[in-house]
Amino acid sequence: MRSIGEMARDGGLGVSALRFYDRAGVLVPAWVDPVSGYRWYEPAQLEEARLLARLRRAGMPLADIRLVLASWSGTDSDLVRKLLDAHLRRLEQGLSDARSEFSALRALIDRQENVMTSLRTATARLTVAAPELAAALDTVRFAAGTDPELPMLGGVLFDIEDENLHLVATDRYRMAVARAGATGHDGGRVQVVVPAPLTDAMRALSDGEGPVRFSLDGDRVSLEAGDRQTAGRCLDHDFPDYRRLLPQAADHRVLVEVAEFREALETGPVRADETGAHDLSLLRVEDGTVTPCPDGDAGDPHLVAVNREFLLDALTAGARDRLVLEFTAPTAPIVIRRPDEESGFSMLMPVRLED
Template sequence: MRSIGEMGRDSGLGVSALRFYDRAGVLVPAWVDPATGYRWYAPEQLGEARLLARLRRSGMPLADIRLVLAGWAGGDTGLVPRLLDGHLRRLESGLAEAREELSAVRALLGHKETSMTTATATARLTLPGAGLAAALDAVRYAAGTDPELPVLGGIHFDIEGDALHLVATDRYRMAVARTSATGAATPADGAAATASDSTSDSACDPAGHGGGGRVQVTVPLPLADAMRALLTDGAPARLTVDGGRVELETQGRQVAGQSLGEDFPDYRRLTLLPEGRRLPLDVPALRRALGGQEAEVCVLVLTDTVTVGDEDCAGDRVGVNPAYLLDALAAGEELLLEYIGPKAPLVLLRPDVEDAFSLLMPVSLEA
């Protein structure tokens, strides 16, 4: 007999998916301990679970999966192939329709690009080294690695007035941090300085004339990492953006390179979320609980606090990628989780820092 954890690991379904399929009557455990509620699976159920996992990865509807599993278990040699062929035809039809719609979207984007003009942006900002280092550390983990989306493989620098926001996202999570131009050292979180602290030598203007405009540039990860390597002693650093060239200088050392040419997504729009319920996080306890997770999805149970749940519990339940959540928990020992709803992004923020937070997309618990 296999426990639910062993079955999840061996089948590729995951514990949350196995619980869902049990409740749906698709893959029912061979035995449930009446005292503990623990689920146990017979050896012959492993093949059925692996087949179920493949069908779900193919996107087959649950109603058809039921019939496939029933036919497979009963040795039906006619029904199962017909169900598979029908599902494949639906996928091919859906793909053709999606291609048509995406072609129309590309045409709209092309028209928009040709109707826009891009001005050369210039900005110069003197920043606290400790604040810039902390901001880079706070967002670096969320940068993308997908070669098909190279613009997400960098850190976005958004300069407005004397404030610098750093942003990174890989589509499934996003991290935002802020630091400000200042002549004095700011706290390590890099987000507590205000515009009144800014030095007179800072300038930011799309036309290069000074005066507090907005300049945005996306720095590729190798260049961002080289910048971070310079920021070792907390000394002020001078950031210069001149068109597509980005340079950071501190203590007589400098690194420079070209920015990524594509437009970064409008991250401010992505953060326009309704207000949710804020819950304190026991960060050390969550780290310990998540450190032992082997599945790709774990369940957070939200009551007055946030815990990692193994079984059905009272309270809101939301699925997350445990590795991604561990990355976000590195932001500090005192964090809050803002819960908006089961399908909305989770927001992790520090109570003492207004402009540093991360968003984490939930994972469906419905298999």
């Protein structure tokens, strides 16, 4: 007999996935300890687990996976072949449809780029209090992207308008926004994406108490603090319109003591995501409280799954003893705010639980 841990290691499925497929009646353990509830599997079930892992990676629907496993040990493999062929046809048709849509999208992008006027000739001069800029950079830096395929997300957006400087960073799975007061800019709205290494240099330069001066000349940005300066080129990419991603009014607002909540997350139960690369925390939001819980069903309206590391990063960036967590639905972003500040916040995309 194999323990659930051994089956997960040798079969290519996470422990949480094995528990899910047990509840779904797809891969049921041969024996469950009536006292501890621990699952044990027969040696012959290892082949089924490996088959299930392959079907899962291929994106086969759960109903078809159940039929494949039910027919796998039979002498007639006709049903299995038909199910595999049907799924392959669906994948091929889906890929063909996606290629057509992307071709149309690229054509639209090309037309849009041809009529847009370049913004790389913009100039701006503004002064910001060093502590404000440092605090704003600390709030958003953790959310900057690192994917080389998406270079436009590999920095921090400096959005300058009137006496407001908004800093924004996102890697698609999380987004952070912060505001700092600014003076000296009397032109229209200007946006520039400062690459992450230059952003870090600007943060190091903002460690004093006096003002710092931010300048933009075309594709070059600089920051001066007294007789010190750091400068470089901005990213030659447009940042997504973050204003369209701003959170709506939340259904639930929970004030948490950060130290206690952090400890609950770090010592509490976790669940692996579909890739097995990240730990998820399952948060139960009910009666004005949020609590990590060991397990739950995908259809539970009070249960939200989130990347634990991302949530811990957001708590650190919040830099307060207390923070407000806002929840709307298991599929809606989680918003983390400071109780005394509405203009700065971070958002985390929830992780979809398997049905």
